[in-house]
Each structure stands twice: as structure tokens, then as C-alpha cells.
Amino acid sequence: MKGYLGIDIGSISTKGVVIDEDLNIIASEYLWTEGDPMGAVKRLLKVLEKQLSNKDIKIVSVGTTGSARKLIGVMTNASVVKNEITAHAIGTTTLHPDVNTIFEIGGQDSKIIIIENGYVTDYAMNTLCAAGTGSFLSSQAHRLGVSVEEFGEIALKSKHPTNIAARCTVFAESDLVHKAQIGHSKEDIIAGLCKAVVTNYLNNIGKGKKFNPPIVFQGGVSKNVGVKKAFEDAVGHEVIVDKNGHLMGAFGVAVLAKNSKIEKDFSFDIVDTEFRTTGFDCPKCANHCEIVCVFKDNKLIDSWGNKCDNGAVKVN
Amino acid sequence: MNKDIVACFPQWGSYSCAFRYLFENGFGVKYMTPPPLTKKTIEIGSKHSPDYVCVPFKYCLGCHIEALEKGANCLMQIFGACRLNYYGELEEKILRDLGYDFKFFNMAEINFRSPRSILEHFKIVNPNMSLVKIIKSLPTTINIIKTIDKMEDYIRKNAGFEKDKNALEDTFNEFKEKLNKTQNTKQYKKLKKEYTKKLKSIKINKPHHPLRVGLVGDYYTVQEPFSNYFIEKELENMGIEVYREMNLTNTIINSKYKNSRKTGKRYVKFDIGATANYTVAEALKYAKNGLDGIIQVKSFGCTPELNAQTVLQSISRDYKIPILHFSFDSQTSETGIKTRLEAFYDMMQAKHK
Structure with missing residues (x-):
């Protein structure tokens, strides 16, 4: 049977989904990128290969999205390389055709997508600042000595969330330290933090x-029930969290790969292939473009980053 | 011509061709085409600028320092209806503190009602200048500006559909190069005729209803391609017809925007600073003409454009036209910009069908 692989390589986490021709998810994995997108994808593919080992699936098309989409697209010989906004919109509208608003908070970015009649x-x-995203929450969880996974549950226990400045993470952090020192309970602070994330999101991105219902909330932070509840309180509507909400980008790009009808060779063997990137500053003018070259088994397969033809590195 | 004086105006779109004509033929001094903006320019500019000044100032300062290093010795700065009015003064102070020796022609200091004040300031550039020559060279300077704007407008609307990639831009660059050698009106007219014909003869393969996007934003960012990360080119490469009306011809020569406050009356009744009323009027026009999307580019911290931004959102809602906002500072990563542009394209494309 034919399978389609979608990979979403974010700054914090890497997601992979394999779907069949009826758009059912037959294998999926979510793991940390750890600053090494190529390594993360190799780990991801190993897991997916294992999940597929007893099924008769041949992957005919690959789609990549997320901030490392181009690099991984070259590595996996992808048919579709798509930005994460479109990928998320396609993924969500496939599973929830009636959705009107998508809230998405990931590791480093947050976005809102408004949909009318499926379009x-x-x-x-978010532009210049990563305030109120997943990485902020996890660093604050660390400061408070709780794991980010239990963050939401703790927040739900609070009756009086502490007020925490929402504008900027730097202010939020000093507010948080101050409130803790004058004796606010941990639950209240954690609930306040969830609220601050939501306020920040609605004030900046939104x-x-x-926000017309149905509203779907996704991205890594959607797994945090405290933030989900804070969203519901702020917007006044029910907020749907899909059980695959964290995989939606990967799912969306897998759907796009299927719809593209472009089939390219793909094999899990690339796990054992050596990929290497080198970067250098082009010396040919004062612009100093940062050029990236990708090597597969020491053979140059692609390069980018040059603004003009002078800096082009030719692939033979 | 006094060859000891080398004038330079900061890099601003393609206008250096026109300024060169004015300075060499009118003021009778040498003109240096400013070195093209690069990452290094903005690095130097940011290093010597106050942190929260808007990014056009940083570009101008960096450009001036590079020009001084290359031998320019007479700099100038224009005026405007925002912080720009102080920029000349500030720039001069910073450059003098750095130890450079130069003449500075700050247009914000001119009292335009007093002919004497104008004359005195012109004399800063060249003490022996002839007013007659300046006046004589003005019509051609204005015509050069108009021609540049007209050609650029044509390129924006057609570059996405040309048969041979970059043919339009290459021809236009050739034109600018030759323009930099013209010494009189006759030569200019001949050149204009030749290249207008050349541009029109380039084969264009445009579909019946292409995607159309309007570009609005603050005066500098929208006009200087380097400072908006070549957004026009990115859009053209996607096969989009690009509209941008903010240029010297429309703002100063024809004052097309004289009624901009009236046009945008439904949304904003008073002056919201600098060229922000133009932004609103333009966006409204694009919306009424049924363009597929509007992109607002502004420098980070530009208050007038920030005023316009909220107004644009009302226009977006009323006319159901998507608007994408970009705020630029001296960051260099283009990935984020490309991601947003791609998504914007996908969105317009889906709706367009």
C-alpha cells in the first residue's frame, strides 16, 4: 500500500507522520530537535520504520515543513516543501472541516489562522519576540521546579490565579520571581503564568x-490543560484540542505530499547515510551572504543563501 | 565644475541617477553614487546609532560613513513630518564626533519661505554655485525622476511574467548606468526613448487574472529594496503583479496625495503623521480595486505607520482583503520573512481560484 510521510522540523521538536491513502495516521512520532535537525530526523525515521515494520507500506512521497524544511527537504528528497502556516491550516481543515479559528503555540513561534468556508x-x-511560547513555559517550569508536562494539571488546582505581566517575557519573569518571594502559592503562580501566555497571545497575535467558533488549539503547548482552560475563559467559547494536535503540521504536509501526486524515491536507508552541512561567508562582496552547502556522502547535493549569482555554489 | 567637492546623498532606490544630474549639472560639484547597501552598511550604521532610532536612520548613517571613507566630503539629509526632521542634525553630530571632516547640507534647516535662506544653504554645497544653472537643470532632474518611477512601476507589474528571467531588471540597470553618464537634456531624452522602447519590447507572458498585491509602508522602507529585504522581487518571483505608488513622483512632484486625508476620511479624519495618511489612502484604493492582498512594510518603531496599522485592519475587515504586516529592524535572517510571504501567497492563491 502507498504511504505518505510528513515531517515537521521545528526549533524545539521534530514531528513525523505517515498516512495511508485514506488519510489515516498509521505511524507517528514526536521528539526533541536538540539543535540538530538532521540528527533528529534520523532518529525520527528509525522510530517510524520500526512502527511500520509489520505493515505493508511503501512511502512514495515525502513532505517537509517547519523552520528546517528546506534542509530536510533536500535530505529526504521531498516532493513538497511547504511553510508551516499552510501545512497547519491544511492539516486542521482536513480533520476538522468546519473549523473557523486555529490557535497554535509551538516552541518558538505562535500563530493564529482564520478560516472561512475551508479557506x-x-x-x-509572532514577529520579533518569542514571548509566551513553549520554550518560555518550559524555562519557567524549570525555575519553579516542576516538569512542563505536569504544568497544566497543577494550574487547574488554582482558585485565584496570580496576576503576571503578560507583555514581555522579561517582565513576566521578574514578576513571577517577585510574586513567589512575597508568598503566592505555586499553583496560583502557575495558573497565572498560563493566563499570561494567553493574554499575551490574544493581545499580540490575535x-x-x-475568534469565531469552532476554535481548534494545537501545537506543543496545546497539551497543557492549564493554557487550554485559560483560552476558554478568555475567549468565552469551547476550545477543541485534538489528540493529534501536536502533529498537525506534519499531518498537513503529508496530505499536501499526497495531493501533489509527485512520487519520488524514498528509502529509510538515509538513516545510515552521512549528511553534512558546511557554512561559510561569501567573500565576493561586502554583503557577506551566509552560504550553506549540503553534502551527502561527501558529495555536494545542494546549496543556498546567496543573494546574487556571484555567490552561487554550483552542484555538479 | 568644482572637482574638490564630492557630494553624496544616502542610498534611496534608484534616485541617485537623478541627484547626480542635479549636482553635477546644477550645483557644479562632483557627485558620488552612494555605495550599495550591504550587511556591512547596516552593521556600521547600527554601531554608531542610538538603539531605538528607526532603521532608515541606521542605513543612512552607515551609508554616509561608507561614502566618507570613499572620499565624499559633502553630505546631505532631507526633512520630513516625523523624527526624520531631527535626523540631519543628529547624523551630523555623530559623524563629527567620529572625527570626520565634511560639509553638511541639512534641508530641515532651510526656511523655504525665505529665498535668502535657500540661497545660503545652497552655498554650503558649492560657494560658487550659479542659481541659474541649478534652475536650468531642475526640469531634467524632475523628468529623470519621473522616468525612473514610471519604468520601475512597469517592471513591478511585469517582472513576474517575463519570458527571460531578469530581462527587465537587466535592461533597467543598463539604463541607469548609461543615465549616469548623461550631461545634458538631449542625451537624456534620447536615452529615455531608446530604453522605454527596449523595456516594452521584452516579452511578457501574463495570464488574464494574475494575483495582484499592493505594497504600502513608511517612506524609506517601502522605497529602498535592501531595507525591505527585496520584498518586491520576492513577490515578482512568485508570479505576482506588484503595485506600489509611494515614490517621489507621486508624493512630491505631482502631490497626488494632497487629498489623502479626504480619501481616507471614513477611517481616519486627522493627520496621523509622516506618510501614514498616504498609506491609508493607498490601501483603501487597493482594496476598492479588488487587489488580492496588501502588504505593509515598516521600520520597527515607526509611530506614524503604527497608527496606520490599526486603520488598515479595519479596511481589511470591511473589504475582506488580507493584509500582512512586516516590521523591520537590523536583523538579517530572511527565513521568517519568506515563511510569512509563502503562507500569504498560498492564502491568496486559494482564494483567487
Whole structure:
């Protein structure tokens, strides 16, 4: 049977999904990128291969998304390399065709996607600042000595969430330390933090937008029930969290790979192939473009980063 | 011509061709085409600028320092209806503190009602200048600006569909190179005729209803390609017809925006600073003409454009036209910009069908 692989390589986590021709998820994995997208994808593929070992699936097409989509696209010989906004929109509208609003909070970015009649009509993504994203929550969890996985459960226990400044993580952090030192309980602070994340999100990304239900909340942070509840309190509607919400980007790009009808050779053997990247500053003008070269078994397969033809590194 | 004086105006789109004509033929001094903006320019500019000044200042300062190093000795800065008015003064102070020796022609200091004040300031550039020559060279300078704007407008709307990639831009660059050698009106007119014809003869393969995007934003960011990360080119490469009306012809020469406050009356009744009223009027026009999307580019911390941003959101809702906002500072990663542009394209494409 034909299978389609979607990989979403984010800054914090790497997600992989294999779907069959009826768009059922037959294998999936979620793991940390740890600053090494190529290594993470190799680990990911090993796990997926194992999950597929007793099924008769041949992967005919690969799609990549996320911030390392281009690099991994070259590595896996992908048919589709798509930005994460479109990938998420496609993934969610496939599973929830009636969705009107998508909230998404990931490790380093957060976005909102507005959908009308199945088409994206508006979106926004955080720009200069990573306030209120997953990495902020996990660093604060660490500071409070709780693991980020139990964060949400603890938040639900609170009756009076502490007020924490939402504008900026630096302010939020000093607020948090201060409130802890004057005696606010841990539950209240954690609940306050969840609320601050939501307030920040709605004020920045969601500014000027209308949140029409049904609302789907996804991305790594959607697994945090405390943030989900804070969203429901703030918006006044039910917020749906799909059990595969954290995989939606990978699922979306797998669907795109299937719809593209482009079939390319793919084999799990690339796990054992050596991939290497080198970067250098092009010396040909004062612009100093940062050029990246990708090598497969010491053979150059692609390069990018040059703004003009002078800096082009030719692939033979 | 006084060859000891080398004038330089900061890099700003393609206008250096016109300024060169004015300075060499009018003021009678040498003109240095500013060195092209690079990452190094913005590095130098940021290093010597106050942190929270908007990024156009950093570009201008960096560009001026590079020009001084290359031998320019007469710098100038324009004025405007925002912080820009102080920029000349600040720039001069920073450069003098750095130990450079130069003449500075700050247009914000001119009292335009007093002919004497104008004359005195012109004399900063060249003490022996002839007013007659300046006045004589003005019409051609203005015509050069108009031609540049007209050609660029044509390129924006067609570059996405040309048969041979980059043919339009290559031809235009050739034109600019030759323009930098013209000494009189006759030569310029001949050149204009030749290249207008050349541009029009380049084969264009445009579909009946291409995607159309309007570009608005603050005066510098929207006009200087380097400072907006070549967003026009990115859009053209996606096969989009790009509209951008903010240029010297429309703002100063024809003052097309004289009624911009009236046009945008439904959304904003008063002056919201600098060129922000133009932004609103332009966006409204694009929305009414049924363009597929609007992109607002602004420098981080630009207050007038921030005022316009909220107004644009109302326009977006009323006319159901998507608007993408970009705020640029001196960061160099283009990945984020590309991601957003791609998503914007996908969105327009899906709706367009």
C-alpha cells in the first residue's frame, strides 16, 4: 500500500507522520530537535520504520515543513516543501472541516489562522519576540521546579490565579520571581503564568481579529490543560484540542505530499547515510551572504543563501 | 565644475541617477553614487546609532560613513513630518564626533519661505554655485525622476511574467548606468526613448487574472529594496503583479496625495503623521480595486505607520482583503520573512481560484 510521510522540523521538536491513502495516521512520532535537525530526523525515521515494520507500506512521497524544511527537504528528497502556516491550516481543515479559528503555540513561534468556508482568510505569526511560547513555559517550569508536562494539571488546582505581566517575557519573569518571594502559592503562580501566555497571545497575535467558533488549539503547548482552560475563559467559547494536535503540521504536509501526486524515491536507508552541512561567508562582496552547502556522502547535493549569482555554489 | 567637492546623498532606490544630474549639472560639484547597501552598511550604521532610532536612520548613517571613507566630503539629509526632521542634525553630530571632516547640507534647516535662506544653504554645497544653472537643470532632474518611477512601476507589474528571467531588471540597470553618464537634456531624452522602447519590447507572458498585491509602508522602507529585504522581487518571483505608488513622483512632484486625508476620511479624519495618511489612502484604493492582498512594510518603531496599522485592519475587515504586516529592524535572517510571504501567497492563491 502507498504511504505518505510528513515531517515537521521545528526549533524545539521534530514531528513525523505517515498516512495511508485514506488519510489515516498509521505511524507517528514526536521528539526533541536538540539543535540538530538532521540528527533528529534520523532518529525520527528509525522510530517510524520500526512502527511500520509489520505493515505493508511503501512511502512514495515525502513532505517537509517547519523552520528546517528546506534542509530536510533536500535530505529526504521531498516532493513538497511547504511553510508551516499552510501545512497547519491544511492539516486542521482536513480533520476538522468546519473549523473557523486555529490557535497554535509551538516552541518558538505562535500563530493564529482564520478560516472561512475551508479557506484561510487571515493569519498572523509572532514577529520579533518569542514571548509566551513553549520554550518560555518550559524555562519557567524549570525555575519553579516542576516538569512542563505536569504544568497544566497543577494550574487547574488554582482558585485565584496570580496576576503576571503578560507583555514581555522579561517582565513576566521578574514578576513571577517577585510574586513567589512575597508568598503566592505555586499553583496560583502557575495558573497565572498560563493566563499570561494567553493574554499575551490574544493581545499580540490575535490583535484586531475575531475568534469565531469552532476554535481548534494545537501545537506543543496545546497539551497543557492549564493554557487550554485559560483560552476558554478568555475567549468565552469551547476550545477543541485534538489528540493529534501536536502533529498537525506534519499531518498537513503529508496530505499536501499526497495531493501533489509527485512520487519520488524514498528509502529509510538515509538513516545510515552521512549528511553534512558546511557554512561559510561569501567573500565576493561586502554583503557577506551566509552560504550553506549540503553534502551527502561527501558529495555536494545542494546549496543556498546567496543573494546574487556571484555567490552561487554550483552542484555538479 | 568644482572637482574638490564630492557630494553624496544616502542610498534611496534608484534616485541617485537623478541627484547626480542635479549636482553635477546644477550645483557644479562632483557627485558620488552612494555605495550599495550591504550587511556591512547596516552593521556600521547600527554601531554608531542610538538603539531605538528607526532603521532608515541606521542605513543612512552607515551609508554616509561608507561614502566618507570613499572620499565624499559633502553630505546631505532631507526633512520630513516625523523624527526624520531631527535626523540631519543628529547624523551630523555623530559623524563629527567620529572625527570626520565634511560639509553638511541639512534641508530641515532651510526656511523655504525665505529665498535668502535657500540661497545660503545652497552655498554650503558649492560657494560658487550659479542659481541659474541649478534652475536650468531642475526640469531634467524632475523628468529623470519621473522616468525612473514610471519604468520601475512597469517592471513591478511585469517582472513576474517575463519570458527571460531578469530581462527587465537587466535592461533597467543598463539604463541607469548609461543615465549616469548623461550631461545634458538631449542625451537624456534620447536615452529615455531608446530604453522605454527596449523595456516594452521584452516579452511578457501574463495570464488574464494574475494575483495582484499592493505594497504600502513608511517612506524609506517601502522605497529602498535592501531595507525591505527585496520584498518586491520576492513577490515578482512568485508570479505576482506588484503595485506600489509611494515614490517621489507621486508624493512630491505631482502631490497626488494632497487629498489623502479626504480619501481616507471614513477611517481616519486627522493627520496621523509622516506618510501614514498616504498609506491609508493607498490601501483603501487597493482594496476598492479588488487587489488580492496588501502588504505593509515598516521600520520597527515607526509611530506614524503604527497608527496606520490599526486603520488598515479595519479596511481589511470591511473589504475582506488580507493584509500582512512586516516590521523591520537590523536583523538579517530572511527565513521568517519568506515563511510569512509563502503562507500569504498560498492564502491568496486559494482564494483567487
